[in-house]
Amino acid sequence: MLDIQRVLKAKPKPHERAEAVRLDTPWTAELAEGTPLCEHPRPQFARSGIDILNGWWDVAFGPKPEGSPSIDDHPTFDGKILVPFSPEAPASGVGRRLEPNETLWYRRTFDIPELAGKRLLLHFEAVDHACTCWCNGKQVGTHEGGYLPFAFDITDALVGVSAEIVLCVTDPSDTGTQPRGKQKLQAGDIWYTAQSGIWQTVWLEVVPAAHIENVRMDANPDDGALHVRARTAGPDGDFYVWLLDGGRLVAEACVQTENGVAAIDLPVERPCLWSPDDPYLYSVQLAFGDDSVRSYCAFRTVGVERDAAGTPRFCLNHNPVFLRGVLDQGYWSDGLLTAPSDAALIHDIESARRLGFNMIRKHIKVESDRWYWHCDRLGMLVWQDMVNGGTDYSSWHTSYKPTLFSWSWTRFPDDTPKHRSALSAGDAAMRKAWTDACMGTVRHLANHPSIVTWVLFNEGWGQFDAAAATKAVRAEDPTRPIDATSGWYDQRCGDYFSIHNYFRPLEVLRDPAATPRAFVLSEFGGLAYHVDGHSALELDYGYETYANLDELKTAVRAQLAAAEALESKGCCGYVYTQLSDVEEETNGLLTFDRKINKLVKE
Template identity: 50%
Template structure:
């Protein structure tokens, strides 16, 4: 039976007004001179680095006249625009990096518009470099497209708002004591078609304040002329550690027979495995075995330390050395002894008890105010009895995944959605009212792609590139046990083909191809959202296609449900409230939440493989969190 009252509550709309200031305990102690000082990339740690977080100068200027009247610029035209844009003669003031100008912590409080460019500049000291060293400047994420200049000269461009990019600025640095960096950013938000997640210019309800520019840490580091650019360490439960990496060699120093050394150590510092792996065409692929591995699990998140060193004769005895870590575990979907498809970790079934995690904070929006803020959310959910966080339509900073790895929290990682303006009928109203539509709407025809806002070839290309790079960037994190490709039809297209491509790229993790509705009989889960009907288990009667067909039934999960709302006075940013339920007291809300969670857990005996409760915290007008937006009140405690 459809709950009409909840449906009507979900359909409420209004124009957002002013928001109230709100701050987490971690934001209250934010030190502008020491903003997020931790090394940003725990899977590839080098000793010689300098953080660039802190105050930069910023300016906001109109885009060049010839680009102002286009509805949606192609990626090529955006890069041409960035290359042609003149740097401002003066800047408007200071911005606290890595907080975007829309975030209160940035000190700007200004929403970048689709017809504007955002500029940053900062002068940095240049470390002493010898002829076999390189200087690399790194950005954790810049939303969306950007061009980096050094002392007024082009240095690098990047497209993609959720993944890191690097620029080798050595040739600018030789013989210099300082350099001036300037970064020009263009971000149309939802006026464009690029992957953007939950950001919307007209924010409200389930859509959040847009943000632009630098929103993850920036730093530079000194590396060897031959150095590791990327590294993924994937350990299986049988003790096999797969190693994949790519190297940079701008001087052409690599020779046949050059290699990397890999040493694996346990918690007592003892070497448990070591290997010398050959470098072939600037790539490394290989495997080493650890006897009797200590397996990783949420209850025992055991990590091994790993040291990696490049042995290249052209480096004249020097090495590019870095430290990392790995774990051994296996994640898969298969049938249990009763023939029911379930999620298995290390060969044993695990019932998924998850929470939807948007990753937003009042002072930083998508940027956590501190490393402690990341840890707080993970521990709060772990202590509440959950074993999984579904990182929703966002690629988080690398340190969040590191904390999930070391604290023992499973992660379902969403791809970032985008495309044109979403159709409320196709993405919300029709599937809400007509459940039969959930598995009767193809996503591989031009007309249906247009209905799902994925008609743009630029969007489809960038979605695939971003998702592929996401998988490659995050592959070494043992906490990540499922990739989620599409959510509620937002920008969905060709889910069967995309599942096959991601499975080919990473066959070690299950895939949730279509979370919510518009199932295409692919992936490892039949994944439904259920906010408006009694919770039930739907048998997967449709024969799966592609690689999933080998295993027969897919596991059934309720990948979103709940959403009960409770406002806590003094801990909200808006007078408006989005969510479901109208409880007279906090105790009544707690009873409803616990009853709903118990109801979902009881379905395990009927074949449910797991659930995802909505959600970890309040976010702006969404007041359905287990924690308040400022994280000062745990409503469930």
């Protein structure tokens, strides 16, 4: 039975967006030193000889040119920005939004390291959305896509002992159709401040001319082997892999690359299995010519299997594990999309664990690689969302209709031109951009053992051809289950029948697919409480608001208990909304500034 009163209370109300109050996190003070996020950005693919370029850069805003930007277009650099924070984030020191009709320019110099015949790569972990880069006035590359890392080889542009980098960025935000997550120029309710430009670490890396470009690892305990597939640059040669357990050599192998590709299968007898209770990691050393890379892996299997009663369940190492998940937007009061420090990333994971959750659903965002590394080593399961895109979302199709009419959850095909347009996916360029970003996300994160499910579409936001997308992701990564449509507009594909339920009694629903999938309550809760002095805005939003903390605690615990009770009825897990407050949303278990845990505050 639909709770109409709760629906009406939760309906977003038109209002003016107030100016947000600056909220410092416990890590904000560290940013005054001007060297944020100085740890190695890629613990799973690490070399020595890197230089982190985070810190104060020159910045300027200018008009957007008619065609491609030229370095001669840059305006006078009249300000400073603390990289890697977007100019919209308080931590950046800028406090200004990049408009869709503007360009954002960055500049800094660096000392050229000793190369001696080696190459110098300039890495950007994430830049939103499109950028052009010059080194010493020479264009070295362009990139589109706001959530995935990329690199430019700048060696041939280097002269003398120092070099200058200039970066030009444009970002249409939600005036475009590109994958953008929950960013919106007119933020409010469940939509957050639009951000632009560099928002993850920038760094330099020295590599040999012949080097390892990337590696894919599958540590499979079922066949007792570590499967390694690598791509190399330069002439073919010997490729080495060593597997170590606490410094003890477990296995080693060497093969000759063929056309820049190496494939090695290392037998491993009785490997120790990775789990949340024992997140056991093996060290991996890779070598090719003069190149050496440090990595790690974990032996574990994930999938949907039937339990003894025949009920489909999420299984880890072939054992059913009930998923106690929490939704994590990955937003911070000082850095917005960017965590203020590595310790802040750890804090959120450990807070989720202390609250009783064994899984985090990373919502509509690709996090920094270090966040996944911490989940790997701490034993936190991750459901990874793809970043949504599309035109303006129809409130009727993505919110009102599915809220009022649950029958619509399974009766709206997404593979017709009319329905694609209804779900804001009518633009072919948008569909290609989403597909490219989806496949790029899978390739980028595939080696992390903590990631146990890919989530493709959420609540119909830019949804299209979910069955085809499921097939493509399955071909790229057959080792993980897929939640094809989280919330509604199920297409009878993927491994889960995935439902959001904020306004009805919690229950397990009958799967409409011919072959039953695991039922998951992939969002529920959203209970809100505004903590004075720890909320960014006087306005607050949630699916039900409480007058005091005691009432909130009682209601949250009752909701979690109701979700827990679904396990015996065939549910494989749940995702509570949400880990922390974000701007107007005060339905977090932690405040936006991470200073108060609402469930434990006395």
